[in-house]
Amino acid sequence: MLASSTVENYLKAIYAGVNGLRPGLRLLPMGHLASALGVTPGTATTMVKTLAEAGLAEYEPYVGVALTPQGERLAGLVLRRHRLVELFLVRVMGFGWDEVHDEAEHLEHVVSDRLIERMDTMLGHPDADPHGDPIPNADGTISPQPQDTLLTCPLGQPVTVTRVLDQNRAFLQFVETNRLKPGETIQVDGRDESADSVLVTGTEARRLTIGARAASKLQVRAAG
Amino acid sequence: MLASSTVENYLKAIYAGVNGLRPGLRLLPMGHLASALGVTPGTATTMVKTLAEAGLAEYEPYVGVALTPQGERLAGLVLRRHRLVELFLVRVMGFGWDEVHDEAEHLEHVVSDRLIERMDTMLGHPDADPHGDPIPNADGTISPQPQDTLLTCPLGQPVTVTRVLDQNRAFLQFVETNRLKPGETIQVDGRDESADSVLVTGTEARRLTIGARAASKLQVRAAG
DNA sequence: ATCTTGTTTTTGAAGAGTCAAAAATACTGG
């Protein structure tokens, strides 16, 4: 019943990969998984077969992989640890939100339940990490609420940033310097399909134009 | 230059083992190392040869093993992480001093330099962990000061407990309930060679008799 | 349908860390 760090990383990657699939697809192709993990396709295949035998994944040869409910629960627990650790590092240890990902990547595999619950208490049972990613509860369950992004939200209405879907350091810094972090209230004034761009107005009438790719990484909800 | 968790554990065990050797001996026998690590002797031999090849240990077949200066530095860094983490868990996270050892055992291998230095700053650059074990500095150096124990200190003079040389949970709890933790001031009133016992007076005239074995695990210095 | 291209699976091998059991060595009592 012990999940090694490696297994936990595969579960996380499958979880994230499946959730990032274009709608309609249910199974994550091996190649995607392999490159997400930085291993060769053959390695991913081998490991996924092991996961399937352990009842953690559902594997269809030449098609792809998804998590079983059990695997999903496990992945949720890893995510919970990761995200609580990230928030802890930011709130308690004073790190920047753009520099905690790697550390959490390591800590998530060794931190005990007791320590995690302590952090959870200390942080007031938060429901999202510094990037707005939801923190699963102690049984590994996540309550997924579908959200608009800057690419899909209504125009001309104030919205609050809730989540940033990219842990890339440079991107996080871009978000920070442009005051687009979770909690900020902004507004989309227009979109240009052909220019592939989105026009955003921030507080104090700051305006900027960002690409559609970036816009799709910022989740928002109606401000209020 | 990467030391795996396993290597780090061997270094720690060799360090501790050599330092716990009866005076005169310089090399830690394989058997001791093996049982300290909970592996078979053959495994220890294999690993120690690897360490020797890497320049971290000095190995004499059929005799034993010790650390090279380089290995000692590495061990010092692991100890630094371990002890800062322990203190952090007690002071910041509110854990009991008797329940942080195992957690630190895991965290010591994954915590980054940045995080460790953050903890160090946060804790005010402490020089000892909750058990009084000295915290090596950032270059892995420990300044070892020879200390008296309850078995060797002068009689009838107030002394302050500085260090507890046994991480065993039950022993730590015994120490705590009897107010013998580092910082407490006590006094040794007498020793009985044949009874193998030591008579201790604590604050408020509390008196108790402890065995020599236990007494030798409590380091003290003249109170002042 | 067949060919080509791209992905996936297999196969054989490697390194790290471990064990069990056999072989070698050291140590101790007579």
Added chain:
DNA sequence: CCAGTATTTTTGACTCTTCAAAAACAAGAT
């Protein structure tokens, strides 16, 4: 000094995770 005991080293094997390269397969284009 020799026998018997205890410790240490070797040997062969196993698990986990990985890679490179060969083989198998799927799918689109002609």
